Amino acid sequence: MAHPTESVSLQDKNYFLMRRLHSLLGLVPVGAFLCVHLLTNSTVLAPGVAGGEFQKSVERIHALGPLLVPVEIVFIFLPLLFHSLLGFQIVFNSESNAQQYRYGGNIRYMLQRTTGILAFVFIFYHIWQMHWFGKPLGGGAFELHDAAGAATGAMTTAVAIQQAWWIAPVYAIGVLSCVFHLANGLWTSLITWGITIRPSSQRTAGYVCAAFGIILAIAGMGALTGFYNYDVKSPPPVVGDGHASATSQGL
Numbered sequence: 001m002a003h004p005t006e007s008v009s010l011q012d013k014n015y016f017l018m019r020r021l022h023s024l025l026g027l028v029p030v031g032a033f034l035c036v037h038l039l040t041n042s043t044v045l046a047p048g049v050a051g052g053e054f055q056k057s058v059e060r061i062h063a064l065g066p067l068l069v070p071v072e073i074v075f076i077f078l079p080l081l082f083h084s085l086l087g088f089q090i091v092f093n094s095e096s097n098a099q100q101y102r103y104g105g106n107i108r109y110m111l112q113r114t115t116g117i118l119a120f121v122f123i124f125y126h127i128w129q130m131h132w133f134g135k136p137l138g139g140g141a142f143e144l145h146d147a148a149g150a151a152t153g154a155m156t157t158a159v160a161i162q163q164a165w166w167i168a169p170v171y172a173i174g175v176l177s178c179v180f181h182l183a184n185g186l187w188t189s190l191i192t193w194g195i196t197i198r199p200s201s202q203r204t205a206g207y208v209c210a211a212f213g214i215i216l217a218i219a220g221m222g223a224l225t226g227f228y229n230y231d232v233k234s235p236p237p238v239v240g241d242g243h244a245s246a247t248s249q250g251l
Contacts, residue, residue: 051154122174
């Protein structure tokens with residue numbers, strides 16, 4: 001029979017490894033996907049035919065064909081689910097003293113957990129509203145092509161965002177929460193993984209991560225502005241051969 005201290009040590013070791021996996025998955029692939037997703041969406045601002053570049057960008061992703069769904073599940077949804085569930089456990093089993101001691105680290109600690117909760121709720125809503133997973137529940141508004149094969153990616157995204165006054169503000173809060181959670185999480189991960197040990201290196205990394213977050217936030221807000229101002233009555237762009245594919249749903 002194992003000694004109680006050995007059992008506790010094993011539990012602590014497993015929890016340590018889970019925390020490291022939680023941190024890693026938050027950066028790769030979840031954080032990497034967030035960057036690609038926001039930068040792809042920002043192509044709606046590209047000059048030329050309205051929504052044309054965005055359509056081309058999403059077409060390239062959907063070129064995976066039947067591999068798209070398993071890739072999404074294995075490399076996006078499962079890591080995101082693990083990161084979120086363990087993140088909630090961390091939130092509910094920890095306390096923040098930001099109210100008593102308003103040091104920058106404590107405030108960032110509180111904001112990291114607050115934005116994590118906001119990001120989770122937003123992502124859940126975003127998947128329901130846009131992704132084909134939400135279709136059985138009345139969502140799944142995004143369509144890459146219509147029944148005739150016309151390119152409708154930008155238009156269906158814009159319609160979903162413009163259908164009520166509160167949706168754009170929700171997206172703004174959600175996107176900014178995701179961006180802050182990633183940028184600040186990257187900074188803390190560099191410390192946790194022993195990459196930035198000295199205060200000077202942590203300060204430099206803080207500036208770099210802040211710049212990274214600002215750039216990503218600009219891309220996200222630019223994409224939201226582009227879809228909010230998109231003329232949904234304009235004819236869809238003609239991209240490629242215009243034929244719909246079997247995997248033309250989902251964002």
